[in-house]
Amino acid sequence: MQDLLITNARAVLSGKIRPAALCLSGGKIKQIFTEEVSLPNTPSFDAKGALAVPGFIDLHIHGFAGHGPENANPADLLAMSNELARYGVCAFCPTLYCARPHEMETLLKKLLPALGSETGAKIIGFHLEGPFISPQKPGVMKPQDIVPPQLDDMKRLYEAAQGHITNITLAPELPEIGPIIDFCLARGILIQAGHTNATYGDFLHGVQQGIKHTTHLFNAMSGFNHRNPGAAGAVLMHPEISCEIIADGVHVHPDVVGFLRHIKPLENIVAVTDALKPTGLTSGPFVANGEDVILDGGVWKRKTDKVIAGSALTMAQAFKNLVKFGYSPAEAAQLTCTNAAHLLNIPHKGRLEEGFEADIVLLDEQLNLQAVFLGGKKQ
Numbered sequence: 001m002q003d004l005l006i007t008n009a010r011a012v013l014s015g016k017i018r019p020a021a022l023c024l025s026g027g028k029i030k031q032i033f034t035e036e037v038s039l040p041n042t043p044s045f046d047a048k049g050a051l052a053v054p055g056f057i058d059l060h061i062h063g064f065a066g067h068g069p070e071n072a073n074p075a076d077l078l079a080m081s082n083e084l085a086r087y088g089v090c091a092f093c094p095t096l097y098c099a100r101p102h103e104m105e106t107l108l109k110k111l112l113p114a115l116g117s118e119t120g121a122k123i124i125g126f127h128l129e130g131p132f133i134s135p136q137k138p139g140v141m142k143p144q145d146i147v148p149p150q151l152d153d154m155k156r157l158y159e160a161a162q163g164h165i166t167n168i169t170l171a172p173e174l175p176e177i178g179p180i181i182d183f184c185l186a187r188g189i190l191i192q193a194g195h196t197n198a199t200y201g202d203f204l205h206g207v208q209q210g211i212k213h214t215t216h217l218f219n220a221m222s223g224f225n226h227r228n229p230g231a232a233g234a235v236l237m238h239p240e241i242s243c244e245i246i247a248d249g250v251h252v253h254p255d256v257v258g259f260l261r262h263i264k265p266l267e268n269i270v271a272v273t274d275a276l277k278p279t280g281l282t283s284g285p286f287v288a289n290g291e292d293v294i295l296d297g298g299v300w301k302r303k304t305d306k307v308i309a310g311s312a313l314t315m316a317q318a319f320k321n322l323v324k325f326g327y328s329p330a331e332a333a334q335l336t337c338t339n340a341a342h343l344l345n346i347p348h349k350g351r352l353e354e355g356f357e358a359d360i361v362l363l364d365e366q367l368n369l370q371a372v373f374l375g376g377k378k379q
Contacts (some may be wrong), residue, residue, distance in 0.1 A: 055090025055359030056315035063277025074114035085120030090359035098130025125166030133195035172206025242268035258326035
């Protein structure tokens, strides 16, 4: 791959925005210049003053552009990877809906061949949203698919994925959840509390067991009350607990999204989409998790009862929303890429630094996508 020099950019470097030129070589960022530069015999791309941020990383996404894990086809998952790349996503965790353990096992086995064959966004590993969640907080998960914690089920899921489970959402208050937490921690799986009806005490006990992250804060969890702070209160009051946030302005009020930056360390807030399979499509029918959904008020809702089923968000729009909700562009970059890379220990992604992968998103003055480079290649 020929070297390329991106010139006339305003890049997020070490948390600050600085004029910069970035030399890309062999899929990596070879050198960053903070002064005007020209490199003989090296083609250049004029960013025209665009904001350069690291490629987005989405740790919670069910599908995009009609593709998703639920289609049970590795080629389809690779098509999802390619479509996400066009929207600035450099890496993602395909997220499986809660289902019976044997059904999740079968699905994992079918999807495995996609890993390592991507030409678009990298598949980091699978996020299991269940099956060990609270029947009291199912969201739109099917109640019949929620099962009590069984360590043998977790072992079979891990074996079916050949170890490629990166994160799992579970309810910390469930009886016998402890052995599953221990099993996951021993294998480097990020444990996320979510779809939980935990009391404040239940949640903190889960943290003591090793839970350090939270699935879509405020959604499908026990809310904050001054007499029972609940799961949401535990996350808000304990800075060491990190959290996902769906920054579409519907799942969580824009002012609450902005409020988080005043009470949580920025490094512990991770923007996700929780996007559903029909996101990005312009004509239906629209189906997600086997159910008809409609786009209403900027989110997908189950057609039968109008319950919110998931977001229609992209990471690029999440970035734009975060700035609108009160975050600086540098902070928005941290929430949409840097923090996720740190949380999952993804090497050489999440920052614009020499030696890191050349995953770069260029945004114009209105913060709309201008250009995307993944591994140094323009999408």
